[in-house]
Amino acid sequence: MDRNFLIFAALLSCGVDAKEPRFVDAGSNVTVVVGRDTTLTCRVEDLNDYKVAWLRVDTQTILTIGPHVITKNHRVGVARGSAQAWALTLRDVRPADGGAYMCQVNTEPMITQTHQLQVVVPPDIVDSGSSGEVMVREGENVSIHCAASGVPPPTIMWRREDAGIMRIGNQSVSKWSGVWLNLTAVERAMSGALLCIASNGVPPSVSKRIPLRVLCKPSAVVTQKMIGGYLGQSVLLQCKIEAYPTPSVYWTHININRIQNGSKYQTLIKSNSYKHTAVLKIDDVSRDDIGAYQCVAENVLGTARDDITLYTLATTTTSTTTVTTTRPTTVVTEPASTQPYIELDTSLEEDVKDVSDDYVVVLSQHQMQNLGKLRKPFLMGTEIQRNVFN
Incomplete structure (x- = not known):
């Protein structure tokens, strides 16, 4: 039999008073978060010479008798908040501390009161x-x-x-x-x-x-099906791609099987999850650069491609011609002829080498001025084309 229990039993015969002790309050239900301190309080009236003890119900372990701690558990203590109060204190509460605790008074017969301690634990994944x-x-x-x-x-x-x-x-x-x-x-x-x-x-x-x-598997969509730029300046082609795993992306031209990075061509791809933006920058645009380009995206699940056509813009100068006869001096001023807009042919033949002329738009200076007012992306003179797509 537990030695502590025998000690408590020996105390049952301690002094008796005519007025028997009684509990002031009912047993309590206390909830405490693991790791914190808590207190269970037993209030006894008319205790006289009797003793109050605290026990752990499930193990029948005596924890305290009167003001003395019997258990070797250093986290257990006893405190007196008032003459009637006998408080069992538990420090750094652990999940195993949860359960029923009994407050006993060594009367004959013994009186007891049960208190419940619930230890709650925050969630953890x-x-x-x-x-x-x-x-x-x-x-x-x-x-x-x-x-x-x-x-x-x-x-x-x-x-x-x-x-x-x-x-x-x-x-x-x-x-x-x-x-x-x-x-x-x-x-x-x-x-x-x-x-x-x-x-x-x-x-x-x-x-x-x-x-x-x-x-x-990849999908590819160019932001503009046709885009124009001035000879000698730069142009940007853009392609929107969706794919995962991240695809391999490259560009082709009707005259170039696969475009490589260099002084003339620069490629860039930006990725965010399964969405990617591929950009091809063409510097010093010439008539050899016009025609159809393809944006190609490949991963282990498939291939996707889309086409974009590059055409160039050129200007003619407006001159005046002065005609002089032997008659009384008459000056006649006539504008030089201006080549009209050419319909752009979007169906390219693979082996047509003179197709470049079908993609050239020749404008007069007057037409260029009007175009400059309407089309902000195309800059006149020697200024650099800053943006050719929204």
Whole structure:
């Protein structure tokens, strides 16, 4: 038998008074967050020479007798808030401290009072039981799991990091509850991150960020199907691409199988998740540069391409001709002829080498002035073309 229990039993025969002790209050239910300190208080009236003891119910371990701590647990203490109060104190509470505690008075028969201690634990994500980065092909279904611990057991809520919509079965929702998130017919727009948020009423709530990668074959769309520029200046061609994994992107020209970076051509690609922007800069534009260009994007899932046609702008000068006869002096001024606009032919023949003339637009100075008022992207004279696309 426990030695401490024998000590307490020996004290049962201590002095007796005619007026018996009684508990002032009912037993308490105390909730404490793990790691903090807590107190269970037993108030006894007319105690006289009797002793108050605290015991752990499940183990029948005596913790304190009167003002003395019996257990060897250094976190346990006893305090007197008033003449009637006998307080059991627990420091740095642990989950195992939760349960029933009994306050006893050694009367004959013994009187007891039970107090309940609940230790609550903030939620925590269990990484070993939760999904990591998830990859799924576009159009397929995927199930993602999130495990959490805590007391009481946490609830799990899912949402997208960008607050977008998720498709679950026949529903389109912005939030979902449950340890499993079952996404249906995943689209590339779902690429990003999912947040698994665990909460149980004990702050703070916690979350886990789970990246979702949607594997999709490329798509390519140029921002302008036709674009013009001046001879000797620079022009930019732009292509919008969607693909994951990140694609290999290159440009071609009707006269060049694959354009390489150099002094004349410069390529750039900027990526954000599955969205990419490819740019081709052509310096010192000449008539050899006109014609059809192709933006090509490739990854392991497929290939996509789109066309853009480059044409050039040129100017003619306006001159005057003075005609003099032997008659009384008459001066006649006539403008030089101006070549009209040429219809642009967008269907290119692969082996036509003189096709460049079909893409040249020749303007008079007067027409250039009017065009300059209407088309801001094209600058006159020797100024640099700053932007050729919105």
